[in-house]
Amino acid sequence: MSKLNSDLLSQAVDDILAFSAGETVHLNGDEVKGKKRNFNETIELQIALKNYDPQKDKRFSGTFKLPTIPRPNMKICVLGNAVHCEMAEKEGFEFMTVDDLKKFNKNKKVIKKFAKKYDAFLASDTLIKQIPRLLGPGLNKAGKFPTLVTSNDSLTDKADQVRATIKFQMKKVMCLNVAIGHVGLDKQQIVVNTQLAANFLASLLKKNWQNIKVLHVMQALQRLTVTPTQALWKLLRPSTLLTV
Secondary structure (H helix, E strand, O other), X not given: OOOOOHHHHHHHHHHHXXXXXXXXXXXXXXXXXXXXXXXXXXXXXXXXXXXXXXXXXXXXXXXXXXXXXXXXOOOEEXXXXXXXXXXXXXXXXXXXXXXXXXXXXXXXXXXXXHHHHOOEEEEEOOOHHHHHHHHOOHHHHOOOOOEEEOOOOOHHHHHHHHHHEEEEEOOOOOEEEEEEEEOOOOHHHHHXXXXXXXXXXXXXXXXXXXXXXXEEEEEOOEEEEEOOOOOXXXXXXXXXXXXX
């Protein structure tokens, strides 16, 4: 069961969408004019944990498919066999053949640059086992090891599945963040994505919601602070982000 305050979350999303549309919102008693941009800014959920020791406690990792794609413009590259490369060309995806990958000659710098160019990768089932041999651990280190596609899969459907999937992974820091929407979505879509993402993270933690210190719903020039147990929220200027 979610510990998020639904009224608080609803008001937060209203303010984020209003601000992104160039409307005026109230900030600590002041009126602040929003700024409309020429692109759909991503909205992220950032979570600070408590009573968790990354050195001693088991590090968790989990993925969850959101009902609404939070980042529709994710750049995806297909590492494919002849059939999938032909499909990729028809469906508008960038793609690489085995011969293209061999040209990297296992050069770490080139592979690192290649990994940074894309947000995610798809790979043919007949090719995916060759990826470590062709590219080494580069894609894995970047957290972008390819998602498998079979001859029966639609590349577009598979890409949408990747775009809708978020990942929580505990590393050395006590803060996590994932994309949960963008300002071009409807309010309810953002609210539902946020609730589901927060609930899923809580299910991964050893003491569930008791391990969550605070959650932030963030958009480029805004930040909303939501605690699971308190009806408290604030919008913060960029210059005050570090004061939370």
